[in-house]
Amino acid sequence: MSIKVHYFEGYGKAEAIRMLLAHAKADWESVNYDDEQFKALKESGKLEFGQVPVLEREGKLYSQSQAILRGLGIAHGYYPSDPYHAYLADSMLDYLSDFSSARVKALYYHDPEAKEKMIADFIAKNVPALFEAIQKRLEENSCPDKLVGEKLTIADFGVASISFSQFMNKQNVYYEQYQEILSKYPKVLDYFNGLGEVLKEHLETRKPSPY
Ligand SMILES: N[C@@H](CCC(=O)N[C@@H](CS)C(=O)NCC(=O)O)C(=O)O
Missing domain, CATH: 1.20.1050.10 (Glutathione S-transferase Yfyf (Class Pi); Chain A, domain 2)
Incomplete structure (x- = not known):
């Protein structure tokens, strides 16, 4: 199942995540929101901290860009073991x-x-x-x-x-x-x-x- 990166159109806090996924040749896509769509997403209560980026994988939503990057780093071999x-x-x-x-x-x-x-x-x-x-x-x-x-x-x-x-x-x-x-x-x-x-x-x- 494809990984989804939920964010706005710009690079911002999602870009390191997108770059890692692209470099790892993962199966992923960007889901970008305009202000109105983001308001609806926020009001849906699906966002744990009310913010994006959020990574969606196998039906689970992951928040906080640094934590997401670290988790992906571990999964794809970009996080040092030392x-x-x-x-x-x-x-x-x-x-x-x-x-x-x-x-x-x-x-x-x-x-x-x-x-x-x-x-x-x-x-x-x-x-x-x-x-x-x-x-x-x-x-x-x-x-x-x-x-x-x-x-x-x-x-x-x-x-x-x-x-x-x-x-x-x-x-x-x-x-x-x-x-x-x-x-x-x-x-x-x-x-x-x-x-x-x-x-x-x-x-x-x-x-x-x-x-
Ligand atoms: N510490 C969070 C901060 C996320 C953050 O500030 N997201 C902004 C966009 S860059 C946001 O969702 N703003 C809309 C809002 O707070 O309603 C992270 O690194 O993921």
Whole structure:
């Protein structure tokens, strides 16, 4: 039976899950909702935490993007069995989650003037800090094109989902600014390009979105 990923049209919190399923060549499909359809889904009471993404498999619904990604990672061989490597993968995903929360907080801030400053600060501080952190992990890893060990892990899917939704996504409104910062981190850019090759098929067939 096909796995269903329930989410909105955009990449957002579902994209790492979609990338993993695509790379694993699993039997899966996206079920995307517009605002009205999501309202109906939420009101149906089927969503455990009232949010998406939700993964549907054999009639069971799974919530919380990180938990879903980890479970799929274990099922498809993308979760490290070594405890230290598992820590490395999980800590990077937690950091990416903090990064995304800061971005969303800035983008949806209620006061327009403060919002502009928050976005500028996010781009000037949080983005280079993320690239620094990724670069350090790549330099410390045995393999320069993976974050943890020598095999693709859920940490790579987490980074790829943000990278190809934001920094490497020409449709994203901050693309030029991100690229300018990225040009100062050639190892990170090489790593993103490598992920782009690994996920080529999915990236070329997914529906374009600005985020
Ligand atoms: N911690 C959750 C957060 C999920 C989340 O924030 N989902 C948003 C979309 S990105 C949502 O469903 N928003 C609609 C709502 O809360 O009513 C996860 O990682 O899955």
